Amino acid sequence: MSRVVVIGATGHTGSYLVPRLVRAGHEVVAVSRGERTAHQERPEWGAVERVVADRKDEDAAGTFAGRIADLRPDVVVDLICFTPDSARQLVDALRPSRPLLLHCGSIWVHGPALRVPLTEDEPRTPYGDYGLGKAAVEALLHRETLSGGVPSVVLHPGHISGPGRRAINPAGNMDADVWRRLAVGEPVALPALGMGVLNHVHADDVAQAFERAITRPAAIGSSFHVVAEQAMTSRGLATGVAAWFGRRAELELVDWPEFEERAGAEHAAVTREHIERGISASIERARSVLGYAPRYTSLEALHGSLTWMVANGQADVGGQAF
Structure with missing residues (x-):
């Protein structure tokens, strides 16, 4: 099994994901600001290594990405990256060791739908800081993967x-x-x-998709919608x-x-x-490549x-x- 570093581990999705990873046999490092405990507190958290880090402040200081790389991850699950600068710092620090990087995007990389169900290949027409930021991160990570750098997978949840x-x-x-x-x-x-x-989705279904992406090499370099059926x-x-x-x-x-x-x-x-x-986002790609099956x-x-x-x-x- 893998050593998995989860950034934003005590947030909503992380609270469901971390116990899943422990049950699957992974060695889990949970990175968070330390301001709250996971709202889904379960026995599995007792097997988790905890790291306190404030990403916003440490990104500004240029130290956060290096701290993540120093944890020697096989996989990094990044649940709280919102800007291309933050993503670039992380990718630069991870490039020497090239762990798998899973990024939490958003269906808001899409603007108003022209065809439904919307596929992941639809041209990006985001607006607003959040959507624009997520689309820019997605593009950066795909370029990085195509260039032979850090391999990445981007998952786009709906309204969690x-x-x-x-x-x-x-x-x-x-x-x-x-x-x-x-x-x-x-x-x-x-x-x-x-x-x-x-287009809502339960947080545990989002966690399911991240868990499955860790063991699906065919997912590398792609984006996936993660929403309800x-x-x-x-x-x-x-x-x-x-x-x-x-x-x-x-x-x-x-x-x-x-x-x-x-x-x-x-x-x-x-x-x-x-x-x-x-x-109305299609989950056909997530279903066929990841085996995603929303509960x-x-x-x-x-x-x-x-x-x-x-x-x-x-x-x-x-x-x-x-």
């Missing part, structure tokens, strides 16, 4: 959900009151005829959530100005950013998030059982 993380709600934003309204039967406003598409519309998600509470979703389909007035400018902006891409549907991933949010005081469902 499940216990331990607040989920994007059916309206496409983080307004916790949307969950309450669906639970108690109050009207919920949706723009774009409720047909905006959201099917994307869903806002209307479909709202209908499904309401059904958990034995209700029919009371949906009011409104135009964008009215939606902004009712949701507030901040929530409306997040909704627009999420649904205007219309991404959770979009609604199941949301159910896990909402259960956790209610238990941790981050959402109110009006006392309704679900």
Whole structure:
């Protein structure tokens, strides 16, 4: 088995990934800022070597990448790289030993979809700092692999959900009151005829894809979408959530100005950013090359998030059982 260094190990995806790697027999080094423990605290963490490092500060000082290389990894799983400069530092430090580098990208390397389901070969048209940064990192890593340098695999998750993380709600934003309204039967406003598409994925399914990529040499040099089996519309998600509470979703389909007035400018902006891409990402490549088999549907991933949010005081469902 391999010596695997996981950067961002106590974050949402890392909390699911690290125990998986230990169970698979890997020697695991968990790198994090040390500000929190994994929210999925399991016995496997007792077998993990822990390293405290603040990537932002150490990248600025030019020391972080060297620290990772000094850990002598066979595999590096990078869950928290957002800029090409950060990726370049890491690649330069790893080039002498050439471990396998797995990078967590995002389906937001895509802009508005022109064809669906969207494949990984679609031309990149990102926008916004996050999408632009992830697309630039992806391009850098693929160039590095093609040149004979550090071998890499890029995994592009959708909207990561499940216990331990607040989920994007059916309206496409983080307004916790949307969950309450669906639970108690109050009207919920949706723009774009409720047909905006959201592509969720459970964090454990993301972890599954990373685990499988470690042992799939054919994956090197490629990118893979990691999402639930099917994307869903806002209307479909709202209908499904309401059904958990034995209700029919009371949906009011409104135009964008009215939606902004009712949701507030901040929530409306997040909704627009999420649904205007219309991404329904294909997982055929991940299925055939990685053997990726998502366990959770979009609604199941949301159910896990909402259960956790209610238990941790981050959402109110009006006392309704679900």
